[in-house]
Amino acid sequence: MNQNFKNKLADYLLDISKLVFAGVVLTTILEFDMASKWTIITIGFYASGMIALFGFLLLEKK
Known part of the structure; x- marks a missing residue:
């Protein structure tokens, strides 16, 4: 997977996590x-x- 795609997916998942918590x-x-x-x-x-x-x-893997 492309590193840029992984970073965007990780950011998206973290935002979803915050929304679920809220x-x-x-x-x-x-x-x-x-x-x-x-x-x-x-x-x-x-x-x-x-x-x-x-x-x-996803953010940690490089």
């Missing part, structure tokens, strides 16, 4: 009754962490 925070603050609050927090943090980890792994 969505989790807003959902818990606004107290939507879609599911258990702890379920939403757990899944959101896991998804955000995994997306960020994949983004950082």
Whole structure:
């Protein structure tokens, strides 16, 4: 893969990670009754962490 493409993909994944995290925070603050609050927090943090980890792994490889 092209290094420029990897960097852009990594930046995109990190932005998506931030958006998922912000969505989790807003959902818990606004107290939507879609599911258990702890379920939403757990899944959101896991998804955000995994997306960020994949983004950082793409940034490190040269």
